[in-house]
Amino acid sequence: MTAPLHEARPAAPGRALPDTxxxxxxxxxxxxxxxxxxxxxxxxxxxxxxxxxxxxxxxxxxxxxxxxxxxxxxxxxxxxxxxxxxxxxxxSGRGPAGIGAEIGVDHLAVCAVDLRGQVRARAVRQADNRDRSPEDVTADVTDLVRQVVAEIEGEGLWPAGLAVAVPGLVARDGRTVVHAPNLGWHDTDLGTLLPAHLPLTVDNEANFGGLAELWLGEAAPHDFLHVSAEIGIGAAVVVDGRLLRGTRGFAGELGHVPVRPDGPPCACGGQGCLEQYAGEEAVLRAAGLASAGNRVEVLADRAAEGEETVRRALHDAGVALGIALTGAVNLLDPEMVVLGGALAGLAPWLLPSLRAELARRTAGPACPVSVSRLGSEGPLLGAAHSVVRGVLDDPAAVPAPV
Amino acid sequence: MTAPLHEARPAAPGRALPDTxxxxxxxxxxxxxxxxxxxxxxxxxxxxxxxxxxxxxxxxxxxxxxxxxxxxxxxxxxxxxxxxxxxxxxxSGRGPAGIGAEIGVDHLAVCAVDLRGQVRARAVRQADNRDRSPEDVTADVTDLVRQVVAEIEGEGLWPAGLAVAVPGLVARDGRTVVHAPNLGWHDTDLGTLLPAHLPLTVDNEANFGGLAELWLGEAAPHDFLHVSAEIGIGAAVVVDGRLLRGTRGFAGELGHVPVRPDGPPCACGGQGCLEQYAGEEAVLRAAGLASAGNRVEVLADRAAEGEETVRRALHDAGVALGIALTGAVNLLDPEMVVLGGALAGLAPWLLPSLRAELARRTAGPACPVSVSRLGSEGPLLGAAHSVVRGVLDDPAAVPAPV
The missing domain is CATH 1.10.10.10 (Winged helix-like DNA-binding domain superfamily/Winged helix DNA-binding domain)
Structure with a gap:
């Protein structure tokens, strides 16, 4: 099958095509x-x-x-x-497909989504990626991509591009991981490390999580703040259906909004940042679970069992989230706040204090807070769908099957 | 002179025209x-x-x-x-002109700007507008508009539209003042009160101040946060050269970002909001000048004279601004923060502590903070220029001279 429409490099999503x-x-x-x-x-x-x-x-x-x-x-x-x-x-269910990948701190995942939005293949590898070299991690990702591509090619699909979600700040070139503290990566150009024949986009996991909510969430509004957490706390600011990226690509660092300006110092250089109260480590410490294994699940399980220290820790994290979100809501006036990523699984214990804090700091009706149904699937799905959206946005730029 | 291009209602600024x-x-x-x-x-x-x-x-x-x-x-x-x-x-220097108006708490101002960006006429009236009825205030504004229009018509120009800056929240319909606390106005539709023959846009003064900075500021970036103050503290968030308005039109309420969550209660329903530390009343109180006349000028004069209490009050306001702006910068990643409005006149005493606070809370290079040269002229000029921009953005929609 050939692709006679192939004409030029894909237009960036949302970028206007020339007026000719x-x-x-x-x-x-x-x-x-x-x-x-x-x-x-x-x-x-x-x-x-x-x-x-x-x-x-x-x-x-x-x-x-x-x-x-x-x-x-x-x-x-x-x-x-x-x-x-x-x-x-x-x-078509047999045309180009979007390949999404997620580099998590504890796992790698790759999936393929067809133009109809169906997940057609998926591969996951559990791995502790802390302090592994980018070369080693991307070699594993490349393996998983090959598996997934082989699987969809058997069904008559071909890969239109690869999008990778990473837990860190990504430059606006869409390739360079400027800083991923939990991986120990600095200024890492993934463009040289991943399969060269696929058009590549790298973005922050919170951004892909927010985009997944925009594209796949139920009744998702076009102006919202998507808050998610892995180890850190990130947010995606969606305005008029578009992701706000910031000058350097670093927008959405909700985790470093000061909550109590005289609070504990933070690795970002700040003091009393949200992450010091609602980040995974802070909550585990407050819950007396400093060295738990699969940490978010442990927190959810213990809270569900009614363990008082854990519930108290999550309540306090909700208060801190409420304070930081009050500021964000006053600045951005979103239609909704959506809790996604790992926070979605903890929502039953975070939401009451979070909502109460937002409400008591707002004169009129407080901004509604909802919980994402995508949860921790968001970043991976958002990545794969970003490739699909690129095809829908500029079908003439779809690469021919290799 | 006729306007054969007249075809349709003006497109909203930045809104795409139909693809035909x-x-x-x-x-x-x-x-x-x-x-x-x-x-x-x-x-x-x-x-x-x-x-x-x-x-x-x-x-x-x-x-x-x-x-x-x-x-x-x-x-x-x-x-x-x-x-x-x-x-x-x-x-043309003799074509349509933009009419801008500013409804301040202490004054009214109207000006006309031609397509070349030159101010061609101006009228100002000092007036205490606190608790005057919208009917009385807009009658005065209409008088000033008539004066200014008569003046430019003598020079062969005609008014293409009227834009009005108000110290309050404006609905996204661009006509209704939802709440202007210092005027005592609630849900006031200015569309029924101002001259009906001129296309009307009403917006928050901080928004017009930010737009003026975008259009007229020296070397203005396309992503910045413009912070201004009259009685309250407002901000305009400019992203990719466009104003971020928010779902209800209420974005930019920097004055109600929590700075110290356990601080004094605020009229907005919040607690420890920026306005409680850096708003005009709070600073005057801290400076021991609670009932000064022309308040910002008095603060600037006393600070220039070296009065220690006043300098201390402005130093502390700078610290609070620095804390709130740290959060805003982490969320939005702007290229620059610009101090405008009345804050521009106080910049020499606010900036050192503001910059120090931003720097000490940021690991990398802190976001640069500059001072607007437009100062308190910004909202009025931004309003008039918004009409001129509307003409440049869709010349076919310019109304014919009446």
Whole structure:
């Protein structure tokens, strides 16, 4: 299968395509893909009426998208309608797929998601990645990517790109891990370490978690603050359906918002940061569980069993989260705060004090706080879906299968 | 003079125009205006090469813009060049003008800015607007607008719209003042109170101050946090050259970020908010000047004279600003923090402790803090320029002169 649409480097997500006839064609291809993806199966006529182009123009676009394997025809629509039956179009389940990878502190995971949003393959390896070299870790990731790609190729799919979630700050080049404290990585260019034939995007796990919520969350608003935790506490700020990245790519460092300015010193250089009260280590210490194994699960289990010290520690973490979120809500006026990542699993014990703190610091109705259903799956799914979204946003830039 | 381009309601600033041939023409008109505005005077050929359209296409667009009074020809370029001399184009100094108004607690101001960015008329009235009815205050504003419009009409300009800066929260409809505590206004629809023949936009003074910094500040970055104060403390969050408004339009409430969570209660419902440490009343109280007249000037004068209590009060306010800004910088990762509004006049005494606090709470290089040259002129200029930007962004939507 060839990809005749292949024309140029993919446009960055959300970046405007050039305002020329050619750019207009590329945008219209994207419109067709998004329409069929959101509302399909649809006939050509239905697509034309949805996007306000003529049926003839849509047919040309659709034919191109079928040739490149992005759309497929399901056969004639069911009879009983007036007029000649049209053939229903659907997003292809055998076209390009997005490969997502997650480099966690305790595990590696890779998955493939097709254009319909279905997870088609998955591989996981438990590993203590603290202080392993980037070369060793990325060699393992490359292995897992190969497994997953081999699996989907057997089903007629091909990889359109690789997106990697990391627990650290990533530069705006989308390749360089500037600082991942729990991995011990500094200024690590993953572009030289991962398979060169796949277009690569590296991003912070909290960002991919927030994007997953935007794309996959139930009734996700377009303006929200997604708070997540692994070892540290991160946030993704989504504004008008777009991720706010910051000048250096470091936005969303909620964990380093001062909660009590005279509190304990923090590794970031600050004092009394949120992480000193609601970060994993701080909560484990307060719960008297300093050296627990699978730490978040242990906290959840002990809290569920009613252990008072653990519940008290989580209550206090909720208060600290409430104070930091009051500031964030006043600055950003989001429609909602979503607790994701490991925090989702602890929500029953964090939420009451968190919500009470937000409410008592707000004159009007407090910003609603909800819990992500994606939980710790968010970053991996967000990574894979970011590749899929890239295909929908600019179908003409999809790389041909290798 | 007629305005043959008049076609539709103005597009909201930054909102994409429809992706049709007609939309493309409107975007190209905007491109011509922005290019001549930023780099003019320019020949048609120079405009064509800058925006990547043919000379013929640009000539058609330019002719339309000249007919509607938005561009003018300055006559033949200076001789000595090869080929037929082109006529240099400039943005008109006799076309539409933006009318800006500021409703302050102690004063009202109105000004007119032409498409070249020059202030062409200005009217100010000192008045204590605390607890005056919206009807009385807007009647005064309407008077001042009439004066200013009469003045510019004498010079061949006409008003393209009115933008009003208010010290309070404004709904996203751009008309309704939801709450202006120091005016005593609640849910006040200014759309019914101000001249109906002018397109109206109402916004928070901190937002217009931030936009003025974006458009007029020297070397203004595209990602910054603009902090300003009148009676309260507000901020404008500018991301990728766009103002972040928030779901309800309430973003930027830096004054209600908790600085010391157990501190004094605040009218917002919170406790230990920044305003309790760095708001005008708090600083005056700490400086022992509770009932001073023109308060910010008094603070600046006393600090300049070396009065120790006043300097100490401003030092402490700088510390509180530094704590709140540490949180904001960690969340937003701006390129710069800009002190504007009344804070600009107090900067010499606020900045040392503010910068020290930011630096000591940051591991790497701290976010730079600069001082706006626009100072308390920012909101008024930002309002007038917002109308001018609206004209440049969608010249086809400019209303005809009444």
């Amino acid at each position: 006839q050619q750019g207009m064609r590329r945008r219209n291809l994207a419109r067709v893909m998004h329409t069929v993806s959101a509302e399909g199966p649809l006939s050509r006529a239905a697509v034309a009426s949805r996007i306000g182009l003529t049926r003839a123009a849509v047919s040309t676009l659709v034919d191109e998208l079928i040739r490149s394997g992005l759309l497929e025809e399901l056969g004639p629509e069911r009879p009983g309608r007036v007029g000649r039956p049209g053939s229903a179009l659907a997003v | 041939q007609q939309g493309m023409r409107r975007r190209n008109l905007a491109r011509v205006m922005h290019t001549v505005s930023a780099e003019g005077p320019l020949s048609r050929a120079a405009v064509a090469s800058r925006i990547g359209l043919t000379r013929a296409a640009v000539s058609t667009l330019v002719d339309e813009l000249i007919r509607s009074g938005l561009l003018e020809e300055l006559g033949p370029e200076r001789p000595g060049r090869v080929g037929r001399p082109g006529s240099a184009l400039a943005v």
